[in-house]
Amino acid sequence: MSRLKGVADRDSRTGFRAERRDCGASVPQGLLKAARKSGQLNLSGRNLSEVPQCVWRINVDIPEEANQNLSFSAAERWWEQTDLTKLIISNNKLQSLTDDLRLLPALTVLDIHDNQLTSLPSAIRELENLQKLNVSHNKLKILPEEITNLRNLKGLYLQHNELTCLPEGFEQLFSLEDLDLSNNRLTIVPASFSSLSSLVRLNLSSNQLKSLPAEISGMKRLKHLDCNSNLLETIPPELASMESLELLYLRRNKLRFLPEFPSCKLLKELHVGENQIEMLGAEHLKHLNSILVLDLRDNKLKSVPDEITLLQSLERLDLSNNDISSLPYSLGKLHLKFLALEGNPLRTIRREIINKGTQEVLKYLQSKIKDDEPSQNNSVTETAMTLPSESRVNVHSIVTLKILDYSDKQAVLIPDEVFDAVKSNIVTSVNFSKNQLCEIPKRIIELKEMVSDVNLSFNKLSFVSLELCTLQKLTFLDLRNNFLNSLPEEMESLIRLQTINLSFNRFKILPEVLYRIPTLETILIGNNQVGSVDPQKMKTMENLITLDLQNNDLLQIPPELGNCVNLRTLLLDGNPFRVPRAAILMKGTAAILAYLRDRIPT
Known part of the structure; x- marks a missing residue:
């Protein structure tokens, strides 16, 4: 008792x-x-x-x-x-x-x-x-x-309450490791927050914050800071001394300058899209030694500095919807898995090259570098001709770039020796594009613990095998230019997938399973036969930023699609619907969404 x-x-x-x-x-x-x-x-x-x-x-x-x-x-x-x-x-x-x-x-x-x-x-x-x-x-x-x-x-x-302030003594919760205050009405963060020394994750997104206190740097264990969708105009320089910080989200604010991060040696992701940043200089980049993801979309950048090559770990770079007219050829030296450039007035790269995707753009930029080094070009060609056996499997790419590349071979099957060459090496990227594959190689399952980027474009795939659904770390998947008309429900297990390219296939609807992958940020499904999308399910995809539905069979655009306010790029050209008219489409995504919202029945 x-x-x-x-x-x-x-x-x-x-x-x-x-x-x-x-x-x-x-x-x-x-x-x-x-x-x-x-x-x-x-x-x-x-x-x-x-x-x-x-x-x-x-x-x-x-x-x-x-x-x-x-x-x-x-x-x-x-x-x-x-x-x-x-x-x-x-x-x-x-x-x-x-x-x-x-x-x-x-x-x-x-x-x-x-x-x-x-x-x-x-x-x-x-x-x-x-x-x-x-x-x-x-x-x-x-x-x-x-x-x-x-x-x-x-x-x-x-999160998702109506809080305008926090009670006195809140900092006494010194055991807190995870604090989510997003989607409230907070206007200030108390300086006393610095006493929350155990905090690992802090979400302050979608509030009304105009500034952050310098004392926030006292959170010595903080790894994840989300300040998306606020009114921030500057970031306190003390933030740069947060040595544990790994993920920093500052999207949808009013920043005019990219902060410098001299002490943030562990920073892996920096999201500063949808601000008013006008310049990117060497001083902003030189300390980002560990950066994997840099999101600069929807800003006012006019150029990218040559010093972008300092970011040797960079895997994803989003420069879409800026005012960039040319790119430095040195960008081709980076080992990017994803490069977004749409919405820029680029004059030095043809649109058809950009439409072919990241690897084609990088190859183009690399070729421009090589144009200045003809002697080196000749020696490379000679080596490839004199050592044909080694050219089948690029072991150098596996060891140094972590890429398993067997592309542009017109092969019906991927030889076992390609997978055997991996041995004990770590491979994060697989490129089997431009072959004649009718099914995904079963041995891809051997890479399930490490691969984050898979390119199977320009093949003859009519279905997606379950082996692909075991790649738990997959963030980028390119399946364009195949014969696909459906995706397996098991793809729901791809809990890290951020980008999927399904362009130039045979889809008649947006695959249902995509609505259930909450991490998706980009869906490219242009040039199919898609006749409908579900706006209610689409609204639940809170991370979806880019949706390309160009050149499909959409007879009407549901007005409720206007409620998907997180969309920053919505492409609808080339469909047979009558409204919105071309004049609205030309005004861009925000205007399209506003137009649709105005037509939701009350």
Whole structure:
């Protein structure tokens, strides 16, 4: 009985009493019985407008079955059963929680996301063992000061509420590792945030922040900082001293200059798209030694400096929708997997080369460098001619560039020696384009732990095999110019996929599985026979930025597509629909979306 003593002290009604029968059909007795054994209770999606008393008192009252069975077996000794440690009551219609919350002092996880809560009870301070609290997607306007008593809290999820400020003493949550405050109405970040020294991930996106405090640099363990969609005009220079920072998101702000990061040696991804940055110089690039992803789309850049070659680790570079008229040939020296250039007035590269994709652009730039080095060109050609056996498998590319390249061979099958050549080396990129492949090589499964980029374009594929769906680290997939008309549902397991190119195939609808890959940022499905898209499902793809539907069979564009406000590039030319008219399409994506939104039936 000692297990109940602490709760009994707080509630004079506690004792040997029959369990209340106010649960009704919403909480079956069998579910409560199982919860007493497991310590976990999931009441998600049960249309609850309030939490039944039997839930709060699950560890206090005598269970109903105990009153009916006085000869308790070992399995029925209710007083020896487990305290509730995990309670999920998300996706209901709760407008408030009562102070009876204190009757569950052993809780380590409380998930109340997606309800209609406007406040939290002060009794939340009693949950001293709580490690994870999810109150996202509610209507909270303020947080109670008592929340600062939760000293063991590691994850706090408050996104999609109506918070305008945080309570005094918030920095006392010194165990916090993951804090999500996105999609609220915050106008300032308290300087005291620097005391959150355990924080690893901080999401402040979609608020109304005009600045960040210099003290934010005190978060010595912070790896992931998301400040997308705010009103930031500058970044405090102290941010550059955050040595643990790996991912920094500053999209959709009002930045005019790219910050410098002399101490951020671990920074892998920098997203500063959709700002007002006008210049990119060597001083902005020289310290980004570990950068893998650099997003500069939708800015006002006029040029790219030769010093871009300093970014030897760079894999993805997005320069789309700027004012760049020429590129330095030195860009061809980088080992990019993805280069986005659309929306620039480029004059030095023909449009047809850009349309062929990243590798073709890099080859073009490399050839321009080689034009100045004819003697070197000759020696390379001679070597390739004198050593034909080695030219079949480019071992140098495998070892130094981590690329398994067997492209432009017109091969029906990929020889085993190609995969054998990998041996113990790490390969992150596979290029089997421009062959005659009718199916994806089964041995690609051997690379599932390391490959992030696969190019199977310009083949004769009519289906995608399940081996491809095992590539868990895949971020970029090029399947254009094949005979595909569907994708397997198993592609849902590609949980890191960001870009897929399905242009020049035989799709009649946008494959359903794509709607269920939330990481997708770019879908290129131009030059198919697509006749419809689902705007409701499309809206759930919060990361989707680029959608190319050019040259398909769309007879109409659903107005609800205008609600996909995260889209920055929507290409619709070459379809048989009548509206929007060409004059609207020429104004760009923002104008198209606004036009469509205006035509949503009310």
